[in-house]
Amino acid sequence: MLLVLLLALPLIARCESWYNFWYDTGVLGSYPTNTYESFDLEAPRLNVLQWDERCDHDYILLTPRGHAVPAPGPLILDYTGELIWAEGRFGEVMDMKVQQYKGEDYLTFWRGTDDGTHGRGIYYMLDSSYEVAYTVEVPGDLDGDLHEFKLTDNGTALVTVYEIIPADLSLLGKSRDGWIYDGLFMEIDIETGDVVFEWRASSFYPVEETYAPIGDKGTEKDKAFDYFHINSVDKDTEGNYYISSRYMHTVTCISPSGDVRWVLGGKRSSFKDLSGGAASNFSWQHHVKWYPNNTLTIFDNGAQDRSIITAEYSRGMIVSLDLDHMTATLVREYRSPQGFISGSQGSVQIMPDSGHVFVGWGHTSAYTEFTSDGQILCDVHFGPSMFFNFGWVKSYRTFKSPWVGMPNYPPDVEIDADMGTAFVSWNGATEVAGWITQIAPSPHAAEEEYDSIGYTTKESFETSIELPEDLDGYYIRLAAVDIDGEILGYSRVFDAKTGHIASGTLLAPITQDITSLQQSLLSVCLFAAILIILWKARHQLPLSKMISCFQSCLSRFDYQLLPK
16 A cells, blocks of 8 residues: 555646546556447547647547557547547557558558567558558568558658578677577568568677677577667658667668668767767667658657666657768757656657647657647646556557548447437548438438438537437438538438337438449349359358358448448
8 A cells, every 4th residue: 555655646746636646546447448329449538637729630640559458459539639530450550650652641550460579460551431442561471560661752661570580699698500680671662562672780780789688589599689679760852761770779871772871879870979968879769750951850768668777768859960070969859748768669750830749658658749849738648657667558659640531331320219319420530520410201211301400519529419309200310511511421220219220221321312333233232142042052051151241242332322
């Protein structure tokens, strides 16, 4: 009890509200969430320690995971922390951001399995309807690593890769016949899948320059020593690459021909530090990004988990390089608000319009937005600070970005007939301004038979709509409208008396607006169903397989009925 009190004292001292205190001490749970009537997934319940309306109003891209997160997956929140989109079909993902390819915006991320340090998976690109538009894979026997998936203006993707290779570890007190994880990055053509550039750490960095303790690693192939640990890649407009090595404490610039141009930090930095060491003494860092005028952002962890701590606090950094005189200057640092150490992961982003700096604290379940000169504007926890050191809730990186989501599935509705209330949400739809309640005397009513009886402004992810009491014998649907009153899509049709989906109306209402293509698609589905029944009769196809095939076909028709 005394230990708990001692841990809680700092929280009490800086607490401005009891909610903040109960949240950060874990009284509300190790991962407080919001639940919904119309939607099955949960969203993190936030603790907003500081708020300023000047914070950028873009969407927050978060990928919560960890021991306390029951269903890891990608999330989009609005700038206030209200849920916009949650998805369970991918499971744990990393490095979600909005990127451009051929003039279109895509949600991109890595998905796969990880051992806590490296990943084995592939990369996904989702279009505005949240359908998988492209996947990118590392060719050959290697796998895509979780640390980086960066699209370039040339239609390529930069990815990190790990490969176990033999290495001489005698200078580290181990065998000459040892094993290491080599850190690679590849540039892959998205359209063809071809590798157009590749670089590996072992071609330049010897193992003895590492800061990572070798321990019992390196003696066997399945216990390879990760001496370099590549964790980010970026590319400038001239074709130079910038890579971060967590275990070398370095940023390395590599020319288009593959030669190393310079090294910042580590045991052989190319630069004179004009900031008394503060521009190049980063350690165990993540997420190095290039900006014009030879400016870099760096997330300086200052710690290797909790086992090695080399700084007083984690920080975001902006570093300016003078390549003519080979000097480095710390332009600004952005300290963790409570002075905490984040032992891994993290990101730094300069917002393009405001110049604000948005920092995701990685292993620590928090994100902070600063003014360019370091003033804290918004500071948010999505997990209790009592458990920050344990990593029970974390997000590899956290970004802010504009995004337009237009799902091709219908809104979700739950009607409580006893309360006379409809709960409606449309997962991922960013353009919904409100909901029009419409009724008709028949579940199969034509478009002109629907009457609009009310409008409710959307103020959060889920909207609660009070229904009139005299709706017996009527059927209800809800129409989502944008700020200009244009209809974006309809819900399914519900019996107003029972609140159940009306019999025979599992799809959105069929109206005179259905195209001949959609009619043809429905005909194909029905014809396919007949063929499946005949095939089952002859070949004893399991009923479950028959139903699955038909539902898949029918679901595609369902999508086609919704307006874009």
